[in-house]
Amino acid sequence: MQVRQSIHSDHAKKLDTTELRREFLIEKIFEADQYTMTYSHIDRIIVGGIMPVSKSVTIGTEVGKQLGVSYFLERREFGAINIGGAGIITVDGTRYEVGNEEAIYIGKGAKEVIFNSVDAAKPAKFYYNCAPAHMAYPTKLITRADVTPMTVGSPETSNLRTINKYLIPEVVETCQLSMGLTKLAEGSLWNTMPTHTHERRMEAYFYFNIDEENAVFHMMGQPQETRHILVHNEQAVLSPSWSIHSGVGTKNYTFIWGMIGENQTYDDMDHVKIKDIR
Numbered sequence: 001m002q003v004r005q006s007i008h009s010d011h012a013k014k015l016d017t018t019e020l021r022r023e024f025l026i027e028k029i030f031e032a033d034q035y036t037m038t039y040s041h042i043d044r045i046i047v048g049g050i051m052p053v054s055k056s057v058t059i060g061t062e063v064g065k066q067l068g069v070s071y072f073l074e075r076r077e078f079g080a081i082n083i084g085g086a087g088i089i090t091v092d093g094t095r096y097e098v099g100n101e102e103a104i105y106i107g108k109g110a111k112e113v114i115f116n117s118v119d120a121a122k123p124a125k126f127y128y129n130c131a132p133a134h135m136a137y138p139t140k141l142i143t144r145a146d147v148t149p150m151t152v153g154s155p156e157t158s159n160l161r162t163i164n165k166y167l168i169p170e171v172v173e174t175c176q177l178s179m180g181l182t183k184l185a186e187g188s189l190w191n192t193m194p195t196h197t198h199e200r201r202m203e204a205y206f207y208f209n210i211d212e213e214n215a216v217f218h219m220m221g222q223p224q225e226t227r228h229i230l231v232h233n234e235q236a237v238l239s240p241s242w243s244i245h246s247g248v249g250t251k252n253y254t255f256i257w258g259m260i261g262e263n264q265t266y267d268d269m270d271h272v273k274i275k276d277i278r
């Protein structure tokens with residue numbers, strides 16, 4: 001488990017490229033037959049990936065010990081979206097088939113969670129966010145049919161994209177976790193522009209579907225103190241509540257957003273006009 005401390009906006013604006021990357025970027029999300037795990041002190045979110053290839057993967061009691069409990073999800077809830085081949089997640093003996101671009105919510109108290117791929121040649125890739133939880137809500141599989149897509153932006157402003165909300169109160173009850181997947185249309189490059197902050201929630205972005213020749217310039221910082229982080233395929237960025245989170249790609253791409261904090265109101269955003277960004 002990698003640990004990242006919280007960071008003050010006054011400190012963040014003094015960082016150089018390497019330091020910004022060390023604080024905010026998670027470079028390796030997927031490793032074959034393993035889980036990765038980054039624990040951030042920003043709202044105590046845990047971000048990572050699980051990629052079973054030739055064997056099953058579980059997050060064992062060693063993590064429980066690091067969290068000061070007896071097992072990983074004793075006091076936490078968990079959301080994952082599969083961006084790889086067909087997968088199977090077994091939660092305390094109940095089997096869920098989680099296909100490409102399907103998701104699972106696992107409620108607080110699940111003791112044994114086992115991740116498998118159906119075909120080692122096309123392994124499942126579960127990107128997950130995990131948050132402290134006070135209530136045990138039921139575990140739920142979320143399929144494409146549960147998700148209402150919302151198309152925003154336009155080709156003229158290079159920001160035509162579809163926001164698919166997977167873990168929102170209308171789809172699944174959670175304590176605080178929200179998650180979704182946004183796809184940029186061909187020829188569109190900008191996500192979340194015009195941009196926003198939300199002082200009441202932190203957010204993590206995970207970028208994928210980026211080939212080797214391309215990258216995304218992720219924008220962060222207070223709206224009048226912006227910085228960028230160069231993000232390559234299957235990398236994630238932590239966004240504190242004071243930071244904008246937006247990005248421009250050298251080609252279209254997809255990303256998963258996840259939020260935790262005071263509320264689960266998707267539209268509760270502090271919008272920033274493009275003319276006011278610095």
Ligand SMILES: O=C(O)C(=O)C[C@H](O)C(=O)CO
Pocket residue numbers: 161163180182191192193198203245257259266269
């Ligand atoms: O493209 C977008 O715009 C998004 O996907 C925005 C995120 O969902 C977000 O930042 C929610 O707060």
Ligand SMILES: [Zn+2]
Pocket residue numbers: 196197198203245
């Ligand atoms: Zn946001």
